[in-house]
Amino acid sequence: MILTLEGTSSSKISSELVRIRRSLGSPSQGMVLTLIIVCDESEFASALEASIVAGREHPSRILLVVTATGRDAGLDAELRIGEGTPGEVVVIRMRGAVAAHPASVIRPLLLPDSPVVIWWPGKVPTNRTSDELAKLAMRRMTDAAASPRPLTALRARARDYIPGDTDLSWTRLTPWRALLAAALDQYPAKIRSVSVESERNNPSADLLAAWLRSRLKVNVSRRNSDGPGITAVRMGTAAGDIAITRPDGLLASYAVPGQPERLVALKRRNFTELLSEELRRLDPDVIYERTVKSLVDGNGSAGNKSRARKASSRT
Amino acid sequence: MLVIFGVTGDLSTKKLMPAVYDLANRGLLPPGFALVGFARRAWAREDFAHVVHTAVKENARTPFREEVWQQLSEGIRFVPGQIGDDESFSKLAETIADLDEARGTGGNHAFYLSIPPGLFQTVVDQLRSHGLAEQHPGRWSRVVIEKPFGHDLASARELNRIVLSVFPSSSVFRIDHYLGKETVQNIMAVRFANELFEPVWNNSYVDHVQITMAEDIGIGGRAGYFDGIGIARDVIQNHLLQLLALTAMDEPNSFEASQLRTEKQKILAAARPSKRMDIHTARGRYAGGWAGGEKVKGYLEEERIPPDSRTETYAAIRIDIDNRRWAGVPFYLRTGKRLARRVTEIALGFKRAPHLPFAQTDTEELGYNAIVLRIQPDEGVTLRFGAKVPGTQMEIRDVNMDFAYGEAFTESSPEAYERLILDVLLGDPPLFPQHEEVELAWEILDPVLDYWASLPEQPEPYEPGSWGPKSADLMLARDGFTWRRP
Numbered sequence: 001m002i003l004t005l006e007g008t009s010s011s012k013i014s015s016e017l018v019r020i021r022r023s024l025g026s027p028s029q030g031m032v033l034t035l036i037i038v039c040d041e042s043e044f045a046s047a048l049e050a051s052i053v054a055g056r057e058h059p060s061r062i063l064l065v066v067t068a069t070g071r072d073a074g075l076d077a078e079l080r081i082g083e084g085t086p087g088e089v090v091v092i093r094m095r096g097a098v099a100a101h102p103a104s105v106i107r108p109l110l111l112p113d114s115p116v117v118i119w120w121p122g123k124v125p126t127n128r129t130s131d132e133l134a135k136l137a138m139r140r141m142t143d144a145a146a147s148p149r150p151l152t153a154l155r156a157r158a159r160d161y162i163p164g165d166t167d168l169s170w171t172r173l174t175p176w177r178a179l180l181a182a183a184l185d186q187y188p189a190k191i192r193s194v195s196v197e198s199e200r201n202n203p204s205a206d207l208l209a210a211w212l213r214s215r216l217k218v219n220v221s222r223r224n225s226d227g228p229g230i231t232a233v234r235m236g237t238a239a240g241d242i243a244i245t246r247p248d249g250l251l252a253s254y255a256v257p258g259q260p261e262r263l264v265a266l267k268r269r270n271f272t273e274l275l276s277e278e279l280r281r282l283d284p285d286v287i288y289e290r291t292v293k294s295l296v297d298g299n300g301s302a303g304n305k306s307r308a309r310k311a312s313s314r315t
Numbered sequence: 316m317l318v319i320f321g322v323t324g325d326l327s328t329k330k331l332m333p334a335v336y337d338l339a340n341r342g343l344l345p346p347g348f349a350l351v352g353f354a355r356r357a358w359a360r361e362d363f364a365h366v367v368h369t370a371v372k373e374n375a376r377t378p379f380r381e382e383v384w385q386q387l388s389e390g391i392r393f394v395p396g397q398i399g400d401d402e403s404f405s406k407l408a409e410t411i412a413d414l415d416e417a418r419g420t421g422g423n424h425a426f427y428l429s430i431p432p433g434l435f436q437t438v439v440d441q442l443r444s445h446g447l448a449e450q451h452p453g454r455w456s457r458v459v460i461e462k463p464f465g466h467d468l469a470s471a472r473e474l475n476r477i478v479l480s481v482f483p484s485s486s487v488f489r490i491d492h493y494l495g496k497e498t499v500q501n502i503m504a505v506r507f508a509n510e511l512f513e514p515v516w517n518n519s520y521v522d523h524v525q526i527t528m529a530e531d532i533g534i535g536g537r538a539g540y541f542d543g544i545g546i547a548r549d550v551i552q553n554h555l556l557q558l559l560a561l562t563a564m565d566e567p568n569s570f571e572a573s574q575l576r577t578e579k580q581k582i583l584a585a586a587r588p589s590k591r592m593d594i595h596t597a598r599g600r601y602a603g604g605w606a607g608g609e610k611v612k613g614y615l616e617e618e619r620i621p622p623d624s625r626t627e628t629y630a631a632i633r634i635d636i637d638n639r640r641w642a643g644v645p646f647y648l649r650t651g652k653r654l655a656r657r658v659t660e661i662a663l664g665f666k667r668a669p670h671l672p673f674a675q676t677d678t679e680e681l682g683y684n685a686i687v688l689r690i691q692p693d694e695g696v697t698l699r700f701g702a703k704v705p706g707t708q709m710e711i712r713d714v715n716m717d718f719a720y721g722e723a724f725t726e727s728s729p730e731a732y733e734r735l736i737l738d739v740l741l742g743d744p745p746l747f748p749q750h751e752e753v754e755l756a757w758e759i760l761d762p763v764l765d766y767w768a769s770l771p772e773q774p775e776p777y778e779p780g781s782w783g784p785k786s787a788d789l790m791l792a793r794d795g796f797t798w799r800r801p
Contacts, residue, residue, distance in 0.1 A: 283680055
């Protein structure tokens with residue numbers, strides 16, 4: 001059911017949500033979190049789709065905040081419940097003075113006593129630490145890859161890092177990191193050098209290089225390729241390279257010295273999968289923190305050592 | 316027969332008259348039921364009937380049916396007059412006597428005083444001198460009064476003295492519409508009809524209780540009533556302390572009014588505010604700004620509020636109950652206007668499991684178990700516990716199991732006033748606080764009010780649409796808790 005409310009307020013939206021849920025016979029839903037998505041009209045469709053699919057794994061109240069143009073203050077909402085939509089989806093369009101006070105609209109719509117996650121699929125507010133909406137959330141997701149200058153964006157993330165931040169360019173690395181860690185488990189040799197190959201301006205590759213640098217304490221070189229995404233990681237050992245190459249973004253070949261080459265599915269994942277993965281753990285990602293900070297301070301020592309075990313289990 | 320004083324008021328048209336109609340429509344009113352309005356208007360009977368008709372059509376919960384209206388309208392009368400005027404009351408007594416004859420009401424009368432407490436004395440004196448308050452065997456004469464039941468212990472006692480000088484205690488019905496709510500009554504059903512909850516309903520398992528009643532609106536047009544009174548008197552003294560009593564009381568021997576009252580009085584007598592009022596109370600006043608997507612005025616900018624007003628619009632207090640069941644369990648009561656969302660709930664927070672056989676990081680997102688009794692608007696019960704997040708890792712997170720009251724039963728819940736009016740007519744008073752309860756509640760609140768009155772500063776401002784002032788967060792943080800986001 002889709003209900004459109006024009007010139008509305010938060011309390012009207014809340015009472016309509018209750019009313020619609022009742023009229024549907026109050027389906028059991030057990031929503032576990034509130035996901036706030038801040039985007040503009042151009043990112044709207046893909047963000048909505050990704051969040052609805054992610055909502056199947058994590059039933060949530062999804063609040064899509066769209067800042068619309070127009071000088072007159074105004075608040076319109078679109079409520080989507082049932083008919084294949086998991087949980088509740090509310091699209092909120094704010095204009096004028098209302099848009100300057102988004103938290104006042106969103107705060108009354110948060111689910112009781114449950115985690116709040118915010119996701120900026122595109123543009124991230126310049127001063128995230130003082131952003132009203134960011135303060136409502138315990139987990140904040142950005143995506144440097146959506147920025148025209150990804151590495152600059154990542155460095156900005158590192159500078160204003162607050163526990164609970166994540167960037168989806170880091171989430172994209174999870175299978176790569178798992179595979180690399182597994183390779184070193186199988187073949188625990190001393191690594192002399194590492195190279196990461198990717199298409200230009202790939203923030204994930206920058207993070208992967210930083211992660212390897214801080215974990216292995218070796219020099220990591222970056223090389224540009226035609227992509228898509230990260231195409232290869234080579235770790236040099238005395239007996240030859242441990243090499244994972246993925247030229248097509250789908251299937252990787254995995255080579256360890258003295259063992260036959262093997263194929264590994266290493267598909268580039270879409271937003272939905274990234275979002276689902278991020279929503280699985282809601283505590284701060286310490287390894288991400290160290291890695292992203294190492295992009296600005298040049299060492300990977302930031303962060304709390306005692307929590308490293310958990311964070312490494314994320315890989 | 317129901318006689319309403321102050322029948323032109325908001326409460327009367329929005330709640331009382333529709334409730335009377337809804338009762339008639341559900342076939343719950345006796346056939347001889349009559350409704351008499353008394354007010355300072357030069358209305359004829361037809362005018363009043365028209366007012367009732369409009370009120371019913373606009374505000375009744377059940378569909379409008381002509382035949383029900385016919386039945387009701389036959390018994391409607393209006394008496395224009397002044398409360399201090401002897402002649403008006405003679406007229407009223409006549410009208411009532413006529414109706415007794417014509418409708419066969421059996422001489423049973425309920426007087427509903429929907430008027431400011433300052434006028435009670437005059438009205439009850441008038442009722443007595445015109446013989447309307449007399450108790451005869453086989454007939455009843457009852458008086459119904461609305462909150463506020465005084466503004467402190469002394470004034471509450473005075474009010475009780477006035478009413479009790481004319482009516483016996485068992486004939487005085489104090490309406491607290493909150494107690495007529497289905498979900499409030501459901502507290503007793505959940506607690507005493509089940510084996511599941513009562514064993515853990517004590518200080519061996521519960522470590523704190525939060526009772527919240529939040530409104531997202533400001534004071535609106537109630538400046539005249541609200542300023543100088545404040546939200547603690549308006550809400551904590553009656554609603555929140557009654558909810559506390561129902562939550563904390565022991566099981567009554569039966570649901571007879573006297574049994575229930577005994578248990579409620581026991582708990583209220585054992586309850587006291589924290590001795591350290593400087594750290595265990597908080598008060599605030601909403602500032603201007605944006606709330607819920609609308610620009611709103613601060614309390615001081617509301618119409619007819621003096622700039623030096625010290626009235627609070629947010630109040631939070633800690634109550635301790637000195638008995639075996641609850642010793643050591645703080646009860647936190649909070650209420651406020653212009654908060655983020657309109658909600659009333661009681662949340663019992665449970666202790667952490669004594670041992671967690673998981674890695675610390677696995678349970679990092681695990682909060683505390685809770686039973687939440689949702690009173691309004693989304694009535695029901697929530698059970699909160701930890702569960703594993705699907706996936707290969709052992710990651711434990713809080714989940715909610717919900718019982719939604721509105722949908723579990725097909726019959727839509729009656730309005731609180733329906734239930735209460737019916738109880739007045741039936742003379743069934745378990746839901747009505749008696750004067751002892753009212754006085755006990757003031758004994759709990761008075762020290763807090765005195766403490767606040769002694770403070771030189773004004774209440775702390777808080778952002779509209781937020782969850783109250785910083786001092787309230789601090790108050791819980793000191794005890795190692797945090798307020799739920801309700």
